[in-house]
Amino acid sequence: MLRGGKDAYWGKKARSMVEGRSKRGTLYDGRAAERARKGLEQWEETVYREWTEGHPGRGGDFQTASGIPVKPLYTPDDVADYPSQGFPGVYPFLRGIYPDMYRGRLWTMRMFSGFGTPEDTNKRLKMLLDHGETGLSIAFDMPTLYGYDCDHERAHGEVGRCGVNVSSLRDMEVVFRGIPLGKVSTSMTINAPATVLTCMYAGVAKKQGVPTSQLRGTVQADMLKEYIAQKEWAYPPEAHLRLVRDLMVFSTREMPLWNYISISGYHIREAGSSAVQELAFTLADGFGYVELGLEAGLKVEQFAPRLSFFFNSTMDFFEEIAKFRAARRIWATVLREKYGVKDKRSLHMRFHTQTSGASLTWQQPLNNVVRTAIEALAAVLGGTQSLHTNSYDEAWALPTEQAAEVALRTQQVIAEETGVPNVIDPLGGSYYVEWLTEQMEEEAYKYFDRIDAAGGLLKAVKTGYLQREIAENSYRLSKRVEEGKDSVVGVNKYAKAEKEPIDTLKIDFRAQRAQMKRMATVKRERDEAKVRGALAKLEKAFENDDANAMYPMLEAVVRYATLGEVMGVGRKVWGSYKEPMIL
Amino acid sequence: MPKKATALQRKIRILVAKPGLDGHDRGALVLARAFRDAGMEVIYSGLLPSPEQVAQMAMDEDVDVVALSLLNGAHMTTFPKVKKILEKKGGGGIVVVGGGIIPEEDKPKLLRLGITGLYGPGSSFEEIVEHVRRRVSKERRKE
Incomplete structure (x- = not known):
């Protein structure tokens, strides 16, 4: 799947979905x-x-x-001729990965947050922990996501705007001040610099006296979807995949509880794909990482339990539920059939869900509370392991504290008041949902076959095949709204002339100034010779494809080499990347 | 007189650009298609050009319009920068429109600088295309 070449498995599987259906037992x-x-x-x-x-x-x-x-x-x-649904906690896990699902434990309510300075974000994280949130999830600003320091020319005006700015280990220490890393699990939405941020997290743990083997959390590090959809990269695809490989190997050895890739359909969907495309491209990426791990000499059982998924939940209620159910069954089936996995934990598709930002409208923003509630319900009915609910004001700006609280309360209402979590997979057996689940699966297998035939993921990304598929769908969706074939309340139906202003969160230049000041202090106080030495070692590791760059990177980071300096070494060795024209 | 009519009817050339550190290209790509279907000649900047590069592209491509899209909150720095560099390069007559996630209170300042449109997600193609046409024909009448 990663490097392509016609693999008979995908074609056969795509055909057998229809032809060999009844062989899988009947409903x-x-x-x-x-x-x-x-x-x-x-x-x-x-x-x-x-x-x-x-x-x-x-x-x-x-x-x-x-x-x-x-x-x-x-x-x-x-x-009638569909395979039997099986049972929760039993292969192929259509009805859920755990035998008791939410009767045992509710999903983790994990609200993505981060803005301004590390101090601002530290305060917001503590507020969310106080309100009963059970897992942290950090958003970074654009300079951090692209691997530039706060004082870089390209960072001007962007520091702290749509996430927290982290330019060195010192910032990371402030983000987690007073939060014991041995007790929380932290998800970090970071991709191109995921290796660096993992090193920073390990660095903070070291200072707190927590062994890296106890660290629980997730970095996204899904570079394939960056080229497909989110488009935040620093280097060419091959270089980033090599770093992902190093991260897999390093974490397997040093941070065994660390989820080092969160294979993400969220951004693929937000970029305008359909549910089918989200499902197919995300799982294809997942198989790509399995192959990457195998190439690195790891056993699937060593790394598959550390791979998790991240899906979108948007407005077509039943299609979303079908998508989640189908995803579980495809993952388990392919891992067992194609990659020979037997260990049950390795077959589990664990996933996080976020409600759709793209479904929110700036018109009549309070309607977004309703949209988010419906999307969140679909995720729960789909069996998600954790959930982020968007705030109603996000088509306007980053969420205010009040809007973020309503979003969290939305999950709590579903969990505590509706009775939905009391029964496992309550829509299983619905003729429509079962039919739709099978449709999603069929279409996904067809896409796997097409991607593989097109030369595999790496090539499909470099030729722009997947990006164009998404852009076409996104235009189709927009036109349907424009022509009134699809309705959006408050936008092309029941629209009002007058605007409804709401209070929004303001981010000023204070964050940039504060961050630049701290950066200057860090650079003044650190041992410059040691930083240079560590960066030189890192450069050697980058140049040697067989080395694992994580070890020298960790050394550079704990010596307070900045994010931009570490990423800069890679820019020097590998250069940058220009994507194919999508138009 | 006939010459002027031709100038007014000439196909609109538009550069759809995403200046700055922002990979959210859904809106830009969709609008590029919508402008193309509305009969305009569309050039797309690709991702991550600097404001300087966007302005240079606009000059090199001799466009009537630069349509800027940003969803990362940096519009108050980046949009005016593009406009300023354009003026410096002698492209003061190029219409600059913008869109993305733009809070209400930011709009007056951008409008004062002549950066108009400022549409958010969910705006109709028809309205956006019409806005671009209106601004271009106003600009062309000055010629």
């Missing part, structure tokens, strides 16, 4: 399906036809957000 026996078919035919010809002849209905093309046409009604007949 309903022939008689039940037969009864349902007869009943349905009769109902359609009499009751339904008579009714619809007298009532013209709403019209429009009834289809899912991915464009899959849907019928008015689903019956056992639609799913």
Whole structure:
């Protein structure tokens, strides 16, 4: 999948989804399906036809957000030859990865936050911990995401704007001041500089006296999706994949509880893909990392339990639920069938979900509370392990404290008041949801086959194949809204002339000034000769493809080499990257 | 007179640009397609050009319009910078429009600088295309 070449598995699998379906066991026996078919035919010809002849209905093309046409009604007949659903905690995990799901433990409520200075973010993290949040999740600003220091020319005006600025270990120490790293789990949305931030986290732990073997958390480090969708890279794809490999090997040895890749469909979806594309491209990336780990000489069982996934949840309620369910089954199936994995934990697809930022509207912003609630419910019904709910004001700016609180409360209402978590996979057995789950799976396997035939992921990314697929879909979606085929309340339906202003969070230049000041202090106080020595060692490691660059990187980081200096070594060795024209 | 009519009807050339550290290109790519379907000649900057590079591209490509898209909160620094460099390079007649996540209170200042549009997510293509056309024809009448 990563490097392509026609692998017979994908083609065979894509075909057998339809042809060999009943070999996987059946959901309903022939008689039940037969009864349902007869009943349905009769109902359609009499009751339904008579009714619809007298009532013209709403019209429009009834289809899912991915464009899959849907019928008015689903019956056992639609799913008769589908494989049996199995049980939660049992391969292939369609109904959930744990036997008790939310009856045992609720999902982790993990609110993504970060803005301004490390001090601002430290305060917000403590506020969220006080409000009952159970896991930290940090957003970084653009300079950090691209690996530039706060005093770099390109960072001007961007410091602390859409996340916290971290330019050196000193900043990281402030972000986690008073937060014991041995007791929390921390997710960091960081990709191109994920190796550097992992070293910083380990550096803070060292100062707090916590052994790296106890550190729990996640870095995103999903570089494939950066080229596909989020587009925050520093180097060419091969160089970044090599760093991901080093991170996998290092973490396996030194930080065994660290989830070092969060394979992300979120950004693929936000960039305008369909649910099918999100599912297919994300899982393809997942198989790509499996192959990367194997190339590095690791065993799948060593690293698969540390891979986790990150999906989007947006407005087509049932399609989203079907997507989550399908994802679990595909991951387990392919890992077992193609990569020969037996260990159960390695077959588990654990995933985080975030509600869709792109579904939020700046018009009538309070409606976004409702959207987020529905999306969050879909994620819970889909069996997510953790969840971030967006704030209603995010089409305007970064969330205010009040908006972030409402977002967290939305999850708490679902968890505590609806009764939804009391039953495992409560939509399992719904004819529609089961049918749609199978549709998603079928379409995903077709994409795997196409990507592999196109030369694998690396090539598909470098030729822009995947990016163009997404851009086309995104334009299709926008046009559907423009033409009124899809409705967005408050935008192309029930729009109001007057604006409804809301209070938004303001970020001024204070963060930039404060960060630059601290940067100057760090550079003044550190042992310059040792920093230079460590960076020279790092350069040698970057030049030698067989070395693991994490060890010299950790040394440079704890000597207070800055983020920009460390990333700069890579820029010198590997150069930058220009993506293919997508238009 | 006929010459002027031609100038007014000439196809609009538009540079869709994402200056600064921002990979959120969904809006830019969608709008590039919408401008193209509205009969404009579209040039796309690709990702991560500096304001200087965007202005240079606009001059080299001899465009009527630069459409800037930013969702990273840096519009108050980056948009005016592009405009200023354009003016310095003699491109003061190039229409500059912008969009992305732009808080209400930022808009007056950008408008004063002649950076208009300032559409957010969910704005209609029709409205945006119409805005660009109106500004270009106003500019061309000055010619």
